[in-house]
Amino acid sequence: MPVVNIQMFDGRDEAKSAIAKEVTDSIAKHANIDPKYIYVIFNDVSVDNWAISGELFSDTLKKQG
Numbered sequence: 001m002p003v004v005n006i007q008m009f010d011g012r013d014e015a016k017s018a019i020a021k022e023v024t025d026s027i028a029k030h031a032n033i034d035p036k037y038i039y040v041i042f043n044d045v046s047v048d049n050w051a052i053s054g055e056l057f058s059d060t061l062k063k064q065g
Helices: 013-031 057-064
Strands: 003-009 039-045
Parallel strands (some): 003 039
16 A cells, blocks of 8 residues: 655645646556555645755745745
């Protein structure tokens, strides 16, 4: 039973269905697993809680205008 965790920024709800389907289809095809046993979990993260190179994305976005 594969469990896939996907972390991404808040505000992309419209893409989740398509992402879940494509991830599930790919795992089912390449691992020869029935899709009903494949779980996809989305973890939405605020830009205030995600950093790269020591800088929060919220601060990076503010600098970009």
